Amino acid sequence: IYTGGKGTTQNFKRTDYKFFNSEELKQQLNKTEDEAYKYPYVSQFSENTPNGRNLVIILVEALSYAYIDGLSGSDYKVTPFLDELSKKAEVYDNFYAVAQRSNLGVQASLFGIPPLESVGYIGGGLELSRLTKIGNIAQAHGYQTQMLQSSKRDSIRLDSIANYAGFQQYLGRSDIPITRTDYPDPDGAQFGWDYEMLMKTLELANEKTKPFISFSFTGTTHMPYVETPKHLQVYPYGQDTFTDFLNTVRYTDESLKAFFAEASKQDWYENTTFMILADHTLFKTKTPGLESAFHIPLWIYRPGQNIPPKRHKILASQLDILPTAFDLLGFNDEFASVGRSLYRERKPYSIVVKGDLLGAFTNSGSFLIAGDKIISESESVDFIENQAPKYAEQLKLEFQLSQQAVLNNTWVK
Structure with a gap:
């Protein structure tokens, strides 16, 4: 009913692009x-052969490229794990968010569609159209699929998006118990705690009996910024909104470190491709402009595939995630995306x-x-x-x- 209503509303407000007759x-x-x-x-990558590898995508809330010391040359001191990962992974230095809202970052990354007038957005009417459903396609190849977010189950309607895209398991904040004892205010994280969500991602992955695709969306770095564990506070809490944000980045970085430390002990680890990217940048930045408004990081890490680390300079964006995932998994099914695989011919713009x-x-x-x-x-x-x-x-x-x-x-x- 909700999706139909949103679609009908969009039709009343239709604004067609009529650049060319x-x-x-x-x-x-x-x-x-x-x-x-x-x-x-x-x-379609018709020459591909499905390879049975796992895929773990981690979408990090509001992680601008500028705050990763190992990439931007900054000195914020809040990303020691990601700085080290940058020395082992493929890094895309010219990677951009398509828009400035979380749901549009999800839409671009999972479905390959930029924001468009009059068609709604994913979770708000766009599902009325047929889109590429990576979860359903993966299941046809014998995969199991899961999606999690640290926020409430229906935040940005990710629960319905997960179902539409074909993810068999979906968990939100109410499904993920808090296990750490060092939070100053355990209930204070309005958009949930990333550590627990990532550990639950790992727990579900360990239960899989087939190759799997996992999509996890963090939330602790979303404002209002909660006070993080004392030993992870690089800056005094409560004195400045920006440094409070940086403290949450330090917490999320440590959560990713813990996730990878445990994942590396699992049998499935070396047969897994990890993709870490942001949904959008931090809205209020010290240096306003187009670059700071859209520039986000992307790491692709394949620990068991003998892929040498590389700093890629090609232009890329969230729209390239879907076709790149198809390429990395060896899927030869048809799909639709405005983006292109990062391992194939590129467009001259993002x-x-x-x-x-x-x-x-x-x-x-x-x-x-x-x-x-x-x-x-x-x-x-x-x-x-x-x-x-x-x-x-x-x-x-x-x-x-x-x-x-x-x-x-x-x-x-």
Whole structure:
């Protein structure tokens, strides 16, 4: 009832992207308008062979790239574990959130869809359309699936999203007992405690009798910032909101350390790919701008596969997570995503949406589209006058094709 209502409301408020008419679409794509809107982002890695590896995705609340000392060169002293992981994993230094809200980060990462006008969002009407359901596809390959979040079960409607995507097990805050005794206020974490949620992720993984996919969403780093255990407080608590946030990052970093320490003892560990990324950046930053608004980290760690550590400089975003997961698992099923696998041919830009403004990061600069104007922080005249407008045209085409494919229910077959 809720999803249907949201979908109906969206139809009353419809705002179609009409950047290109039918003739212009035909010139660009050599297709009629109807043909252009049919499955524009359906793809398949037909040469892949399912490999039976496990996949663990950990989505960290509000973890900006800037606060990872080992990546950004900062000196906040709150990420010692992630700094060490950066020396062993594949790191994507130019990785971006698609938007600035948690549910849109989940939408981009799990379904490969950016925020679009008039189609709703995942958990709020978008489920009325057929989307790629990684959980269902994984089950068809003999996998077991689980999803957890440290927040309440229905926070951002993740419970319904988990069910829609095909995750067999789902747990939220009420399902995860607090086990630590060093919390100054055990009930004070409004969005739950990450340590307990990650330990429960491990517990469920240990119960699996088949290959598994696990998706876990942390929450302790969400404001209002709870007081963390005393020995993990790098900064005095209660004096500054920003340093209170940093203390929660230190706590989450230590929770990840504990998770990996226990996971490394399990039989399934070396047959597992770990992906750690953020849902979005911290909203209020010391250096406002497009970079700080969207720049997040991504680690891909495959401990038993002899993959050398590497700092990748390619442009990438949350939209690339779904196709990359298919590639890493060897899935050869059809899927749809605006993004592309990180191990295949790349696009020259990464999509972002800030409010109602579309935008992108490129190797030459970043920009937002405001009507007919290009807004950019770049000082390069060539980028602003020549390069950005070309990227903007590609961006508009992508959004028009995406929106109409979803509205026409031709996103996936």
